[in-house]
Amino acid sequence: MSKRGYHHGNLRQALVDAALQLIEEKGPTGFTLSEAAKQAGVTPAAVYRHFDGREDLIAEAARQGYEIFGDVMQYAYDKGQPSALASFEATGRAYLAFARKYPGHYIAMFESGVSVNRSPELAQASARARGVLEKAANQLSQHIPEGQRPPAAMFSAHIWAMSHGVVELFARNSPGTQSPFPPEDLLETGIGVYLRGLGLIPPDS
Template sequence: MMKRGYHHGNLRQALVDAALQLIRDKGPTGFTLSEAAKQAGVTPAAVYRHFDGREDLIAECARQGFLIFSDLMQYAYDNGQPSALAAFEASGRAYLAFARKHPGHYIAMFESGVSLNRTPELAAAAAGAREVLERAAADLSRHIPPEKRPPATMFSAHIWALSHGVVELFARGAPGAGSPFQPEDLLESGIGIYLRGLGLIPPDG
């Protein structure tokens, strides 16, 4: 009988899909390459035709995650108009949605301990995701005079950190991590408070 990975015609992707399931179930350090191979329906030796080790396999999971993440963030921003603020907040909600819908990718990207510089491809995908939020931040601050305008890279990083914190604490169903507010409401109010503090939106926003 033909192995499942070969039958699908894409052994590399079959291994990535297997790893994503294992990451969801056991965490990024809770599985072996042999388990990934078994899940994909191939021999352990076949894994090494595509990946040098588990970290390289996780890095590919993360790379694909950043590409999905970038597309979702860009789509949310493009469709979150009519105002730059509404579009920016839509991008934040897309962050929460991504973490819920793609937990394996999310963990590989942010919780695996694999360096974003492990491969040039992963570094480029991660940079692309940052650029989406930085462009959104730049659009939001265009009305501020250049000499008073905070760096888009700085406040987009702060918004990323705020989004990540809401995801980690309240949006992923961790035991005992309930909140009296919906994660989306927490994030939206937090973004509003932060941006008003920077003078990026008026107090009555």
Template sequence: MAKRGYHHGNLREALIKGCLTLIEKRGPTGFTLSEAAREAGVTPAAVYRHFEGREDLIAAAALQGYEMFGDLMEHAYGDGQPSALAAFEATGRAYLAFARKFPGYYIAMFESGISINRSPELNKVATRAMGVLEKAATELSQHIPAEKRPPPQMFSAHIWAMSHGVVELFARSNPGTQSPFPPEDLLESGIGIYLRGLGLIPQDE
């Protein structure tokens, strides 16, 4: 493939885009740096001007993904929701929407094995993004007496796990995992059952 005329400022971005394309096709361990360079239309040597290895490149993609994800989650949470429950459910729908629209970013963030502690910058953006769900959980539990209130970190983590499971099984068109219900309905009903079990919403709501 002939090299494209990249300037210094956008070579890094071209490599990240090439990485995302390969992640979607082959997964986070199914390609080499040389293949990422080929996808971006540059020589393999060009990759090492910006990244030390494949994990470095995937971490850069994850960083971008968390920035986008955080913006989406904050928008969903604060977009004029009529109640704490509606805001909480909106963040769940936003999670599914992100996974569907940006599968390469989603895989880099949550399925590549890249730790959010790999760099202070990555930790900062990831913490902000996932902190939205915890904030929504905190708001939802305010009506429960403090001594009976479950830690918001606990049930926000449970909702995260539920959301991730719905994404993995039903929201990415994996073979053999067709559901008779839309993923959004599965997640919303699951959240409702879970929150009622914790006493966070009334049984008849």
């Protein structure tokens, strides 16, 4: 087997890429470091030059995922400007789009059990991604009278939880949880109900 990752000086990333594929195929606890090393074309001993163990490798996959996620969320937010409502709704949809396009990263981030506080770099990447949704929530909440306005962190957490629930239950092919509605429709209508409750969009006629 070719040891292209090692010889090209990019072994660390080759191992992350191997881990992402194995995570997607077997789950975050379904593979060993030896399997990741074999897929990257190196010996198991070579892994320890870059990672302390499997959890450390998964944490790096999660960090890279949060970096991509933050970019996706920021792009969605910017695309919706100057409308606060459009930006907020776009960041919610971006969550679902990210989970579908980057399943290995998504699993490493949200289903591996690795804490976002495992390293300062991981915590920073996670906070940046959450910050985009919170920024969108804060901008939209300015349209609510101050005395009735929920904290932006709570506002964004509600949408994050709703998005995460739709992804986990209906967009990740969980056995026995098929919905008669597309995940995109579930998320859009759920966000609509939430925003109507806050008086941010008018009720259906």
